[in-house]
Amino acid sequence: MKQFGLIGRSLSHSFSKSYFEKKFNDLQLKDHSFENFELATIEDFKPLLKNNPNLNGVSVTIPYKETIMPFLDELSMEAKEIGAVNCISFKNRKLMGHNTDVYGFSQSIKPFLDANHERALILGTGGASKAVAYALKKVGVEVYFVSSSPKKTENTFSYAEINDRILNAFKLIVNTTPLGTFPKTNECPPLPYEFLTPLHLAYDLVYNPAETLFLKKAKEQGAISVNGVSMLHLQAEKSWEIWNSSNEY
Numbered sequence: 751m752k753q754f755g756l757i758g759r760s761l762s763h764s765f766s767k768s769y770f771e772k773k774f775n776d777l778q779l780k781d782h783s784f785e786n787f788e789l790a791t792i793e794d795f796k797p798l799l800k801n802n803p804n805l806n807g808v809s810v811t812i813p814y815k816e817t818i819m820p821f822l823d824e825l826s827m828e829a830k831e832i833g834a835v836n837c838i839s840f841k842n843r844k845l846m847g848h849n850t851d852v853y854g855f856s857q858s859i860k861p862f863l864d865a866n867h868e869r870a871l872i873l874g875t876g877g878a879s880k881a882v883a884y885a886l887k888k889v890g891v892e893v894y895f896v897s898s899s900p901k902k903t904e905n906t907f908s909y910a911e912i913n914d915r916i917l918n919a920f921k922l923i924v925n926t927t928p929l930g931t932f933p934k935t936n937e938c939p940p941l942p943y944e945f946l947t948p949l950h951l952a953y954d955l956v957y958n959p960a961e962t963l964f965l966k967k968a969k970e971q972g973a974i975s976v977n978g979v980s981m982l983h984l985q986a987e988k989s990w991e992i993w994n995s996s997n998e999y
Contacts, residue, residue, distance in 0.1 A: 751951040753804040754784045754993065757795065757818075758811035763932050763958050766809055769986055771924035792817040807993030808838040812928055815877025822847040832884045834877035837989040848992055851881035854985030856888070859953055862976055863889070867922040867947045871896055873939045875906070878955055884923050894920065896939070914945040916991075921947075923968070925954045930962035938963035948972035959983050 755765045767926045770784040787798055792814050799805065809839040810818050815834040819825065822835065823844035829835050835847035872879050883893045895906045907916065917923075924948075929937045946952070952968035957978040 751803050752779075752782045752806045753758075753802060754782065754807045754809075755802070756784075756785050756806065756811060757787045757789055757798070757814060758808045759788060759790070761788050761811070764811065765958065765982060766811075766986065769983070770793075770990075773990070789814070792821070795821050806840055806884055807989065809989055810836045810838065812876065819847060821845070828852055828884070829864075832880045833901055834880045836877070836881070836985065837992055839992050848989070849881055849884075850985040850988035850992065851878060851981070852885045853988045854981040854983075855882055855955075856885040857978040857984050859885075859976065862951055862953075862974060863891075863922075867951055868892060869894070869920045870922040870924060871907075871912075871916075873923065873925045873941075876926060879926040882926055883953075886922075886924075901966040909940045914942065914972065917945040917950075919943065921949050922951050923953070925952075925956065925962075925964050929974065930954070930959075930964050931956050932958045935959055936963060938967060941967075943967040943971060946971035946973045948974075949975070951976070954978060955981065 754770060756764060764786060767784050767786050774782040789795060815836055818835050822838065824846040826848045829847045829849040832849050832852060834849060837848040837850045839848060840848045862883050871894055872882055873896045875895050875897045886893050896909055896912060897906055898909060915934065927937055927939060930941055946968050950968065950973035952965055952973045953976045954962050954965050955978040956962050960977055965977060969975045
């Protein structure tokens with residue numbers, strides 16, 4: 751049996767298990783399984799490996815994309831540069847960290863980017879935000895962050911600082927926080943949404959629900975809104991590709 755899985759703290763919202771189970775069924779891979787592994791702390795990762803010797807690949811989600819890194823033997827170039835991992839392959843019996851979020855985000859947002867989106871506000875400063883920033887910088891977009899507990903850096907705002915002037919200067923807004931994720935669908939980042947316009951692009955990495963409150967409020971102002979479903983599928987397929995090309999026994 752070849753086992754794959756997802757590690758995180760709370761996985762009731764995740765589509766990964768059903769996504770990969772459908773893939774295994776479609777490909778008639780009866781000796782493949784996918785499990786959700788909820789870890790109370792990242793220290794539970796080593797016992798997880800010991801108790802699941804048939805693991806061939808693992809995805810990583812909130813809040814472990816950064817704290818998982820010391821537990822790995824190697825990092826891909828992108829994962830090292832980004833400073834976050836969302837995919838682990840088992841290569842020559844060693845654990846190698848990858849970042850497929852950057853691929854998923856890059857490919858999914860590409861059709862929506864235009865000349866208005868030369869600057870981006872990234873909501874959140876966790877592991878996913880690092881992949882988003884990396885992808886945007888690659889295509890020449892200037893990146894600033896918004897945080898509820900901002901560090902004193904030149905490119906980080908607090909939510910209280912966001913006003914009409916800032917939103918006029920930043921026509922691309924990407925939510926990398928879990929705010930609005932099912933079942934807490936009445937939550938959203940605290941922004942002055944009334945200053946958004948049809949020139950704005952609002953992208954939410956959250957994919958459950960399909961339209962978060964963040965996207966709904968942006969759409970009400972005429973902004974283009976994009977959810978994280980396409981990114982989810984693209985990064986999952988890239989992870990599947992890595993797992994099948996990297997495993998050597």
